[in-house]
Amino acid sequence: MPRGKRIPTTERGIFVVEGRSRSTGEPDRFFYVRYYTADHKLVEDCIGSASRGMTLSKAKKERIKRLSGKISNREQRRLQREKAERPTLGRLWALYQESKGGKYPSLNADRSNFKHLESFARKEPHEIPQLAVDGLRIRLGKKKKPQTVKHVLNLLQKLIRFGVRKRLCPDPGLIIEKPRVNNIKDDSLSREQLQRLRKALDDEPDQQVATLVKMVLLTGCRRGELFKLKWSDLDFAGGWITLRSTKSGRDQKKFMSAEVRALLENHPRVGGSEYVFPGRWGGQRTEARAALNRIRKAAGLPPGTRPLHSLRHTIASLLASSGSDLYSVGHFLSHRSISMTARYSHLSDGALKRTADLAGELVSRIGESLTNQVTSGINEQVKGGR
DSSP: OSOOOOOEESSSTTEEEEHHHTTTTTEEEEEEEEETTTTTHHHHHHHGGGGGGGOOHHHHHHHHHHTTTOHHHHHHHHHHHHHHHHOOEEEEHHHHHTTTOOOTTTHHHHHHGGGGGGGGGSOGGGOHHHOOOOHHHHHHHHOHHHHHHHHHHHHHHHHHHHHHHHHHSSOOOOOOOOOOOOOOOOOOOOHHHHHHHHHHHOOOOOHHHHHHHHHOOOEEEEEHHHHBGGGGOOOOOOEEEEEETTTTSSSSSEEEOOHHHHHHTSOOOGGGOOOOSOOOSSOOOOOOOOHHHHHHHHTOOTTTTHHHHHHHHHHHHHHHHHTTOOOHHHHTTTTTSSGGGGGGGGGGHHHHHHHHHHHHHHHHHHHHHHHHHHHHHHHHHHHHEE
16 A cells, blocks of 8 residues: 555545555555455455546446455455465475476376376365266276376375375375286397397497497396486496486496496497487487387387387396396396386296205205204113113
């Protein structure tokens, strides 16, 4: 409100304050209406100035509109603030991203999944009906794969739990049922396929991508981890590779084998780029689709083969079938839980059989020892009885 004395008018609930215009600095008269809302709140609103055409007659008509139920400017602003601060699912999504620093490994996937939740974006968690959640699961299940439906419902659950944990909203008590997913797919390459792939890699004109493919097989690294790999992350003296911002969200270290060391030492540094496998203009690579498709076709691999991801399965299968324990295989692949490595458990039957045989042998030895002790005791008793 401009500084100045209130000047009453001939109309009830309307007064004028004399001041100066903010735009011109010239003297001006500001018209105010004064009234009570339906919930008995006193409102005083500036509805215009004389320099902008406001008159006593117009002010009277505006007050009548307000009294008939129209919300005041101040009330509108208050309601807009409250609406913007409501813990709707859309606002929880924005706050969740901010809590992650605005960027995290699965951000793009979460953005894609949130598109299926936009019908709930303007609702607070307690306003989302249980039937609507069930309907979303059924509707998505008709068009999307079970894994996709599960990811969408996981994000919904994650956002609600975030709001409850941050005390932004109460727990709505929704039961979020998720489809069962059987995504155990062994797309490992056979020995013959690996031999053809090796030849295709040697003949590939883009040796940057060819070396990247070899690194996946030798280290089990994910595509994104190698895209982010910098020369400063390679410790040739200590024999370690540091992977930044992995899928788990933490930096990880991998041992640099002799084969990996030789591969990287012979790998050219392109244009002075800081990245080991740089993209366009020396920046971070974002894709290698064209070269990977060319390699896949040259090696005669099936159309659905994902060269990089299949190689992770291939090296894991080779390790498991060679007797490596699942914990070591999971650590090599940077799995977050042993359940992710369980798909290779059937390949470690040889190691399990050896362990079972060893357990049986140890127990047999214990049994023989006990038998000898008992036999010796009986013989001593017989001798004593004589």
